[in-house]
Amino acid sequence: MRLNGKVALVTGAGQGIGRGIALRLARDGADIALVDIQKDQIDAVAREIAALGRRASVYVADVAKRDQLFDAVAQADDKLGSFDVMVNNAGIAQVAPLLDATPEQVDRILRINVQGVLWGIQAAATQFKSRGRRGKIINACSIAGHEGYALLGVYSATKFAVRALTQAAAKELASAGITVNAYCPGVVGTDMWVEIDKRMAEVTGAAIGETYQKFVGGIALGRAETPDDVAGFVSYLASADADYMTGQSPMIDGGLVYR
Ligand SMILES: NC(=O)C1=CN([C@@H]2O[C@H](COP(=O)(O)OP(=O)(O)OC[C@H]3O[C@@H](n4cnc5c(N)ncnc54)[C@H](O)[C@@H]3O)[C@@H](O)[C@H]2O)C=CC1
Numbered sequence: 001m002r003l004n005g006k007v008a009l010v011t012g013a014g015q016g017i018g019r020g021i022a023l024r025l026a027r028d029g030a031d032i033a034l035v036d037i038q039k040d041q042i043d044a045v046a047r048e049i050a051a052l053g054r055r056a057s058v059y060v061a062d063v064a065k066r067d068q069l070f071d072a073v074a075q076a077d078d079k080l081g082s083f084d085v086m087v088n089n090a091g092i093a094q095v096a097p098l099l100d101a102t103p104e105q106v107d108r109i110l111r112i113n114v115q116g117v118l119w120g121i122q123a124a125a126t127q128f129k130s131r132g133r134r135g136k137i138i139n140a141c142s143i144a145g146h147e148g149y150a151l152l153g154v155y156s157a158t159k160f161a162v163r164a165l166t167q168a169a170a171k172e173l174a175s176a177g178i179t180v181n182a183y184c185p186g187v188v189g190t191d192m193w194v195e196i197d198k199r200m201a202e203v204t205g206a207a208i209g210e211t212y213q214k215f216v217g218g219i220a221l222g223r224a225e226t227p228d229d230v231a232g233f234v235s236y237l238a239s240a241d242a243d244y245m246t247g248q249s250p251m252i253d254g255g256l257v258y259r
């Protein structure tokens with residue numbers, strides 16, 4: 001198994017893509033630290049990981065709060081040992097016309113999607129360096145980090161920022177043996193998309209399901225993405241096979257966006 005002996009921390013691991021990543025990394029041999037604001041959800045994922053024969057530990061932490069994330073990383077390293085992979089997956093979406101975005105909404109999404117990734121990079125790199133270890137940092141970007149989407153404009157801006165942080169961190173941390181990459185999913189059928197579709201319906205008058213189907217209709221492979229589609233790629237990024245890759249944010253979207 002390609003991740004035997006590795007320890008990975010996944011944020012936003014309670015559901016959706018984060019849960020899929022945590023389970024896949026565990027199936028590939030890693031022990032997993034699960035971070036989320038929803039305790040019941042990460043407890044349930046921890047039980048699934050234990051059933052796979054891997055160790056799991058849970059940390060209730062808000063990625064927007066730097067101290068909480070630093071604590072979670074340090075505790076995970078102490079408890080599971082040899083922490084080597086950080087997956088900054090947690091994120092939120094917001095649907096609103098740019099002209100209607102309020103300071104409170106913008107502040108919230110920037111704190112979770114941008115600062116949360118920055119604190120995750122800082123926490124992981126600090127821990128790797130303090131132990132004199134190489135490491136891998138993997139960030140959740142999106143096709144919206146390559147193209148600004150109408151009504152998802154502020155969300156798109158946060159994902160462009162994740163791509164910039166990924167490139168800059170890759171350059172700053174390479175000499176310490178730390179690689180930094182991102183994954184850019186397309187349309188994954190998680191709760192996030194249920195909410196996006198519902199808000200799109202409210203804002204545009206579209207029927208429920210219409211926006212989702214319109215996006216899915218543009219996918220060359222002809223179906224919506226699943227968390228497992230994303231997780232296999234993240235497992236590759238976490239593995240030694242990706243040792244010579246850094247600063248990249250590739251699309252894993254079934255052929256929806258071409259850059
Ligand atoms: N669903 C999709 O189509 C796509 C999702 N993405 C990105 O993938 C990532 C995961 O998305 P989904 O699984 O779809 O979302 P989701 O909404 O289904 O799950 C997000 C998880 O993150 C947790 N979370 C939210 N805020 C948090 C915080 N402040 N601190 C800690 N945990 C927090 C939630 O409790 C939840 O468990 C996000 O960064 C998202 O932007 C990117 C492209 C497409």
Ligand SMILES: CC(=O)C(C)=O
Nearest residue numbers: 093142143144186187
């Ligand atoms: C949620 C998301 O990133 C998109 C563009 O679907």
